[in-house]
Amino acid sequence: MSTPLSASVPDAPLVDETAEEGTGKGIVAGLDERAGKVRRKVSSRPASIIAIVLAVLWTIPTFGLLVTSFRPPREIRRTGWWEAFANPEFTIDNYTDALFGGSTSFATYFINSLVITLPAVIIPITLASLAAYAFAWVDFKGRNLLFVAVFALQIVPIQVTLVPLLTQYVDWGIDGSFWPVWLSHSIFALPLAIFLLHNFMKDIPRELVEAARVDGAGHVKIFFQVLMPLLVPAIAAFGIFQFLWVWNDLLVALTFASGQDTAPITVRLAELSGSRGASWHLLPAGAFISMVVPVAVFLALQRYFVRGLLAGSVKG
Numbered sequence: 001m002s003t004p005l006s007a008s009v010p011d012a013p014l015v016d017e018t019a020e021e022g023t024g025k026g027i028v029a030g031l032d033e034r035a036g037k038v039r040r041k042v043s044s045r046p047a048s049i050i051a052i053v054l055a056v057l058w059t060i061p062t063f064g065l066l067v068t069s070f071r072p073p074r075e076i077r078r079t080g081w082w083e084a085f086a087n088p089e090f091t092i093d094n095y096t097d098a099l100f101g102g103s104t105s106f107a108t109y110f111i112n113s114l115v116i117t118l119p120a121v122i123i124p125i126t127l128a129s130l131a132a133y134a135f136a137w138v139d140f141k142g143r144n145l146l147f148v149a150v151f152a153l154q155i156v157p158i159q160v161t162l163v164p165l166l167t168q169y170v171d172w173g174i175d176g177s178f179w180p181v182w183l184s185h186s187i188f189a190l191p192l193a194i195f196l197l198h199n200f201m202k203d204i205p206r207e208l209v210e211a212a213r214v215d216g217a218g219h220v221k222i223f224f225q226v227l228m229p230l231l232v233p234a235i236a237a238f239g240i241f242q243f244l245w246v247w248n249d250l251l252v253a254l255t256f257a258s259g260q261d262t263a264p265i266t267v268r269l270a271e272l273s274g275s276r277g278a279s280w281h282l283l284p285a286g287a288f289i290s291m292v293v294p295v296a297v298f299l300a301l302q303r304y305f306v307r308g309l310l311a312g313s314v315k316g
Helices: 018-042 045-069 073-078 093-100 106-137 143-155 159-172 180-200 206-214 217-248 253-255 265-273 277-300 303-309
Strands: none
Touching: 045 180, 045 277, 073 277, 093 106, 093 277, 106 143, 106 180, 106 217, 106 277, 143 180, 159 180, 159 253, 180 217, 180 253, 206 217, 217 277, 217 303, 253 265, 265 277, 277 303
């Protein structure tokens, strides 16, 4: 008589947790491998020469701006920045006046930029991650049609939405606060964020999600414990884009946050070159003050940025 199946097969979990962890590490390793292939292709001698030439041409104006920011106002008016090395005369008064001067006070607007940018990055990433998971792994009626509609919102020009949004914010009574600029940047960023994160999630092997479902995991556990660790490169890549966009934005800031209590640093820079033209010599120092945080963020998240951009670009 044949042995019963239940007796011949020992009890074991349906899914090996070690195998699931190995699958996750394999996905990350695959992304690194793709990045390595692209890196080898662009690291040839001709590509390196072209990159160096472009880097030098791109850096020269920035270097000139840096030199100008340390020159006294009279020297800025008399000679070009390239003549500063023949008769070097440098000072930090421009930075002191820009940060703490009574007519400029960049320090206050620098803090306003941080207060505006951080929530304007966190809010769309949070909402887009949840929406992207729903579009990628939750089967509901009209999913494809709704995803196409969200994707199509990217072609709507920002300029045509400013007046209706401002009217709505006034009706809600939140004008003059940070909420209009937070909501506006989040609205403008959501279509692209959902599209990018959705494509990244669809590139994750279905077997990994199905294995978690077999183990009894629900949508919440799958999202936070299985997919979220793998989404770090994509989230970082979009986070850099969004951070740079919000930090350097002037149009939305002038429309929704032009008051002294809410205006970001870009508004103050515009005033220096406009209504406060007498302080134009502080523009180079103000420009570099506004560049410090974006450059630091980009350098800190550069490896995630490259990995996130390459994710999904190569199949197999």
